[in-house]
Amino acid sequence: MAVEDSGSSGTGVDAGTGADVPLPRLLCDTAELVSLGSDAPPGALWKLAEPGRQLDANVVRLPAGGRVDTHTEPDLDVLLLVLAGEARLDSADGGHALRAGTLTWLPHGSTRAVVAGPDGVTYLTAHRRRPGMRIQPPEAADRLRRPLEGGDGV
Template identity: 75%
Template sequence: MAAEDGGSPRSAAGPPLPGVLCDIAELLSAGEDAPAGALWKLAEPGRQLDANVVRIPAAGRVDTHTEPDLDVLLLVLDGAAVLVRTDGERPLRAGVLTWLPHGSTRGVVAGPDGVTYLTVHRRRPGMRIQPPDAADRLRPGGA
Protein backbone atom coordinates (compact mmCIF):
# COMPACT_ATOMS: atom_id res chain seq x y z
CA MET A 1 0.00 0.00 0.00
CA ALA A 2 1.41 3.41 -0.92
CA ALA A 3 2.06 6.07 1.66
CA GLU A 4 -0.71 8.60 2.06
CA ASP A 5 1.65 11.55 2.07
CA GLY A 6 3.83 10.45 -0.82
CA GLY A 7 6.22 8.45 1.31
CA SER A 8 9.09 10.91 0.99
CA PRO A 9 11.28 10.53 4.07
CA ARG A 10 13.30 13.69 3.34
CA SER A 11 12.32 17.22 2.66
CA ALA A 12 13.84 18.85 -0.41
CA ALA A 13 16.32 20.85 1.65
CA GLY A 14 16.67 19.21 5.01
CA PRO A 15 16.44 16.32 7.39
CA PRO A 16 14.06 13.37 7.13
CA LEU A 17 10.38 13.99 7.76
CA PRO A 18 7.95 11.64 9.51
CA GLY A 19 5.37 10.18 7.17
CA VAL A 20 2.23 8.08 7.13
CA LEU A 21 3.13 4.70 5.65
CA CYS A 22 -0.11 2.76 5.35
CA ASP A 23 -3.61 2.39 6.73
CA ILE A 24 -3.81 -0.88 8.68
CA ALA A 25 -7.62 -0.77 8.76
CA GLU A 26 -7.64 -0.67 4.96
CA LEU A 27 -5.20 -3.58 4.77
CA LEU A 28 -7.38 -5.60 7.15
CA SER A 29 -10.61 -4.78 5.31
CA ALA A 30 -10.06 -7.67 2.89
CA GLY A 31 -10.42 -10.07 5.84
CA GLU A 32 -10.04 -13.76 5.03
CA ASP A 33 -9.96 -12.90 1.31
CA ALA A 34 -6.60 -11.13 1.70
CA PRO A 35 -3.77 -12.83 -0.20
CA ALA A 36 -1.24 -14.84 1.76
CA GLY A 37 2.19 -13.33 2.31
CA ALA A 38 3.38 -9.78 2.73
CA LEU A 39 0.54 -7.26 2.40
CA TRP A 40 2.88 -4.32 3.04
CA LYS A 41 6.64 -3.76 3.40
CA LEU A 42 8.61 -0.80 4.67
CA ALA A 43 10.58 0.34 1.64
CA GLU A 44 11.69 3.88 2.40
CA PRO A 45 15.28 4.65 1.38
CA GLY A 46 17.83 5.21 4.13
CA ARG A 47 15.82 3.31 6.74
CA GLN A 48 17.41 1.46 9.65
CA LEU A 49 14.40 -0.83 10.18
CA ASP A 50 12.49 -3.41 8.22
CA ALA A 51 8.78 -3.93 8.83
CA ASN A 52 6.16 -6.12 7.18
CA VAL A 53 2.46 -6.78 7.49
CA VAL A 54 2.03 -10.49 6.81
CA ARG A 55 -1.13 -12.55 6.24
CA ILE A 56 -1.09 -16.30 6.89
CA PRO A 57 -4.29 -18.10 5.82
CA ALA A 58 -6.16 -20.55 8.05
CA ALA A 59 -3.91 -23.42 9.18
CA GLY A 60 -0.94 -21.90 7.31
CA ARG A 61 2.39 -21.62 9.04
CA VAL A 62 5.85 -20.14 9.26
CA ASP A 63 7.99 -23.21 9.87
CA THR A 64 9.95 -23.44 13.08
CA HIS A 65 13.35 -21.85 12.67
CA THR A 66 16.09 -20.12 14.63
CA GLU A 67 16.92 -16.49 13.80
CA PRO A 68 20.58 -16.03 14.78
CA ASP A 69 20.98 -12.28 14.26
CA LEU A 70 17.81 -10.23 14.72
CA ASP A 71 15.39 -9.47 17.52
CA VAL A 72 11.88 -9.21 16.08
CA LEU A 73 8.72 -7.60 17.43
CA LEU A 74 5.54 -9.33 16.26
CA LEU A 75 2.17 -7.60 16.78
CA VAL A 76 -0.96 -9.58 15.90
CA LEU A 77 -3.32 -7.22 14.06
CA ASP A 78 -6.17 -9.60 13.21
CA GLY A 79 -7.06 -13.23 13.74
CA ALA A 80 -5.26 -15.69 15.95
CA ALA A 81 -2.23 -17.95 15.86
CA VAL A 82 -0.02 -20.13 17.98
CA LEU A 83 3.58 -19.20 18.65
CA VAL A 84 5.64 -22.40 18.64
CA ARG A 85 8.58 -22.27 21.06
CA THR A 86 11.04 -24.88 22.29
CA ASP A 87 9.16 -25.04 25.61
CA GLY A 88 5.68 -25.35 24.10
CA GLU A 89 3.06 -23.28 22.34
CA ARG A 90 1.66 -19.86 23.27
CA PRO A 91 -1.63 -18.51 21.90
CA LEU A 92 -1.54 -15.19 20.04
CA ARG A 93 -4.58 -13.01 19.34
CA ALA A 94 -5.21 -9.53 17.99
CA GLY A 95 -3.46 -6.94 20.12
CA VAL A 96 -0.78 -9.26 21.52
CA LEU A 97 2.77 -7.93 21.11
CA THR A 98 5.50 -10.56 21.19
CA TRP A 99 9.27 -10.25 21.39
CA LEU A 100 11.23 -12.85 19.44
CA PRO A 101 14.83 -12.48 20.65
CA HIS A 102 17.70 -13.33 18.33
CA GLY A 103 18.90 -16.88 18.88
CA SER A 104 15.40 -18.09 19.77
CA THR A 105 13.65 -20.91 17.95
CA ARG A 106 10.12 -20.06 16.89
CA GLY A 107 7.35 -20.78 14.44
CA VAL A 108 3.84 -19.44 13.85
CA VAL A 109 0.74 -21.49 13.06
CA ALA A 110 -2.33 -19.53 11.95
CA GLY A 111 -5.68 -20.17 13.60
CA PRO A 112 -8.92 -21.21 11.91
CA ASP A 113 -9.53 -17.74 10.45
CA GLY A 114 -5.91 -17.02 9.60
CA VAL A 115 -3.74 -14.33 11.14
CA THR A 116 -2.37 -10.96 10.06
CA TYR A 117 0.59 -9.53 11.94
CA LEU A 118 3.19 -6.77 11.84
CA THR A 119 6.87 -7.56 12.28
CA VAL A 120 9.56 -4.98 12.96
CA HIS A 121 13.30 -5.60 13.20
CA ARG A 122 16.64 -3.99 12.46
CA ARG A 123 17.38 -3.91 8.76
CA ARG A 124 19.76 -6.57 7.53
CA PRO A 125 22.81 -5.12 5.83
CA GLY A 126 22.80 -5.51 2.08
CA MET A 127 24.92 -8.09 0.34
CA ARG A 128 28.33 -6.86 -0.74
CA ILE A 129 30.55 -8.28 -3.43
CA GLN A 130 33.84 -9.34 -1.90
CA PRO A 131 37.16 -10.17 -3.56
CA PRO A 132 37.63 -13.91 -4.28
CA ASP A 133 39.97 -14.43 -1.29
CA ALA A 134 37.69 -12.74 1.26
CA ALA A 135 36.28 -16.05 2.54
CA ASP A 136 39.82 -17.28 3.26
CA ARG A 137 40.14 -14.62 5.99
CA LEU A 138 37.20 -16.25 7.83
CA ARG A 139 38.73 -19.73 7.90
CA PRO A 140 40.98 -20.82 10.78
CA GLY A 141 44.53 -19.94 9.86
CA GLY A 142 43.33 -17.52 7.17
CA ALA A 143 45.12 -14.27 6.39
Protein backbone atom coordinates in the same frame (compact mmCIF):
# COMPACT_ATOMS: atom_id res chain seq x y z
CA MET B 1 -2.62 -0.95 -1.43
CA ALA B 2 -3.53 0.85 1.80
CA VAL B 3 -0.56 3.17 1.58
CA GLU B 4 -0.88 6.76 2.62
CA ASP B 5 1.45 9.02 0.70
CA SER B 6 1.24 12.76 0.83
CA GLY B 7 3.30 13.01 -2.33
CA SER B 8 6.30 14.35 -0.42
CA SER B 9 9.76 12.96 -0.84
CA GLY B 10 10.03 12.31 2.88
CA THR B 11 12.27 15.31 3.48
CA GLY B 12 11.65 18.92 4.27
CA VAL B 13 13.74 22.01 4.85
CA ASP B 14 14.79 23.06 8.35
CA ALA B 15 13.74 26.70 8.70
CA GLY B 16 16.79 27.52 10.84
CA THR B 17 19.51 25.92 8.74
CA GLY B 18 17.98 25.50 5.30
CA ALA B 19 19.15 21.85 5.33
CA ASP B 20 17.03 18.91 4.24
CA VAL B 21 15.62 17.03 7.25
CA PRO B 22 13.69 13.75 7.33
CA LEU B 23 9.96 14.06 7.96
CA PRO B 24 7.54 11.56 9.49
CA ARG B 25 5.33 9.84 6.90
CA LEU B 26 2.05 7.98 7.06
CA LEU B 27 2.79 4.64 5.41
CA CYS B 28 -0.05 2.17 5.72
CA ASP B 29 -3.57 1.82 7.06
CA THR B 30 -3.35 -1.58 8.75
CA ALA B 31 -7.10 -1.48 9.52
CA GLU B 32 -7.73 -1.41 5.77
CA LEU B 33 -5.42 -4.40 5.25
CA VAL B 34 -7.12 -6.31 8.07
CA SER B 35 -10.55 -5.54 6.61
CA LEU B 36 -9.66 -7.69 3.60
CA GLY B 37 -9.92 -10.73 5.89
CA SER B 38 -9.67 -14.06 4.10
CA ASP B 39 -9.78 -12.23 0.74
CA ALA B 40 -6.25 -10.98 1.40
CA PRO B 41 -3.58 -12.92 -0.47
CA PRO B 42 -1.20 -14.95 1.71
CA GLY B 43 2.23 -13.49 2.33
CA ALA B 44 3.45 -9.93 2.72
CA LEU B 45 0.62 -7.41 2.28
CA TRP B 46 2.92 -4.43 2.92
CA LYS B 47 6.66 -3.83 3.32
CA LEU B 48 8.58 -0.84 4.60
CA ALA B 49 10.64 0.27 1.62
CA GLU B 50 11.63 3.87 2.34
CA PRO B 51 15.21 4.69 1.32
CA GLY B 52 17.69 5.35 4.12
CA ARG B 53 15.66 3.46 6.72
CA GLN B 54 17.22 1.66 9.68
CA LEU B 55 14.24 -0.69 10.15
CA ASP B 56 12.48 -3.38 8.19
CA ALA B 57 8.79 -4.01 8.76
CA ASN B 58 6.13 -6.16 7.09
CA VAL B 59 2.43 -6.85 7.40
CA VAL B 60 1.96 -10.56 6.73
CA ARG B 61 -1.19 -12.63 6.18
CA LEU B 62 -1.21 -16.37 6.83
CA PRO B 63 -4.38 -18.20 5.76
CA ALA B 64 -6.11 -20.70 8.04
CA GLY B 65 -3.61 -23.39 8.98
CA GLY B 66 -0.78 -21.55 7.20
CA ARG B 67 2.59 -21.53 8.88
CA VAL B 68 6.04 -20.06 9.06
CA ASP B 69 8.21 -23.13 9.54
CA THR B 70 10.51 -23.58 12.50
CA HIS B 71 13.62 -21.47 12.17
CA THR B 72 16.22 -19.68 14.27
CA GLU B 73 17.08 -16.05 13.64
CA PRO B 74 20.70 -15.71 14.75
CA ASP B 75 21.16 -11.96 14.33
CA LEU B 76 17.95 -9.96 14.75
CA ASP B 77 15.45 -9.34 17.50
CA VAL B 78 11.93 -9.17 16.03
CA LEU B 79 8.73 -7.62 17.35
CA LEU B 80 5.55 -9.35 16.19
CA LEU B 81 2.18 -7.63 16.69
CA VAL B 82 -0.97 -9.59 15.83
CA LEU B 83 -3.38 -7.26 14.01
CA ALA B 84 -6.22 -9.75 13.39
CA GLY B 85 -6.98 -13.42 13.80
CA GLU B 86 -5.21 -15.96 15.95
CA ALA B 87 -2.06 -18.03 15.77
CA ARG B 88 0.17 -20.24 17.84
CA LEU B 89 3.81 -19.38 18.42
CA ASP B 90 5.83 -22.56 18.90
CA SER B 91 9.14 -22.13 20.71
CA ALA B 92 11.54 -24.09 22.89
CA ASP B 93 9.27 -23.59 25.90
CA GLY B 94 6.07 -24.78 24.17
CA GLY B 95 3.15 -23.19 22.34
CA HIS B 96 1.88 -19.68 23.04
CA ALA B 97 -1.53 -18.40 21.92
CA LEU B 98 -1.39 -15.18 19.90
CA ARG B 99 -4.51 -13.10 19.34
CA ALA B 100 -5.23 -9.63 18.01
CA GLY B 101 -3.35 -7.08 20.09
CA THR B 102 -0.68 -9.49 21.33
CA LEU B 103 2.81 -8.00 21.07
CA THR B 104 5.61 -10.57 21.17
CA TRP B 105 9.37 -10.16 21.35
CA LEU B 106 11.33 -12.80 19.44
CA PRO B 107 14.93 -12.41 20.65
CA HIS B 108 17.78 -13.20 18.30
CA GLY B 109 18.96 -16.77 18.74
CA SER B 110 15.46 -18.04 19.56
CA THR B 111 13.87 -20.86 17.60
CA ARG B 112 10.25 -20.32 16.61
CA ALA B 113 7.41 -21.19 14.26
CA VAL B 114 4.03 -19.51 13.71
CA VAL B 115 0.90 -21.50 12.90
CA ALA B 116 -2.24 -19.60 11.88
CA GLY B 117 -5.56 -20.33 13.57
CA PRO B 118 -8.83 -21.40 11.91
CA ASP B 119 -9.50 -17.92 10.48
CA GLY B 120 -5.90 -17.13 9.60
CA VAL B 121 -3.77 -14.38 11.09
CA THR B 122 -2.47 -10.98 10.01
CA TYR B 123 0.54 -9.59 11.85
CA LEU B 124 3.16 -6.86 11.73
CA THR B 125 6.84 -7.59 12.22
CA ALA B 126 9.57 -5.02 12.80
CA HIS B 127 13.30 -5.47 13.21
CA ARG B 128 16.60 -3.76 12.55
CA ARG B 129 17.42 -3.68 8.87
CA ARG B 130 19.89 -6.27 7.69
CA PRO B 131 22.99 -4.82 6.09
CA GLY B 132 23.12 -5.28 2.34
CA MET B 133 25.20 -7.93 0.65
CA ARG B 134 28.77 -6.91 -0.08
CA ILE B 135 31.03 -8.25 -2.78
CA GLN B 136 34.15 -9.72 -1.19
CA PRO B 137 37.28 -11.33 -2.61
CA PRO B 138 37.11 -15.12 -3.20
CA GLU B 139 39.41 -15.89 -0.26
CA ALA B 140 36.79 -14.42 2.13
CA ALA B 141 34.61 -17.50 1.47
CA ASP B 142 37.44 -19.78 2.67
CA ARG B 143 37.08 -18.34 6.18
CA LEU B 144 33.43 -19.49 6.25
CA ARG B 145 33.99 -23.07 5.12
CA ARG B 146 34.26 -25.83 7.71
CA PRO B 147 37.11 -28.28 7.25
CA LEU B 148 35.85 -31.55 5.82
CA GLU B 149 35.71 -34.24 8.48
CA GLY B 150 37.45 -37.45 7.49
CA GLY B 151 38.24 -35.97 4.08
CA ASP B 152 35.25 -37.65 2.42
CA GLY B 153 32.91 -34.68 2.40
CA VAL B 154 30.30 -36.31 4.67
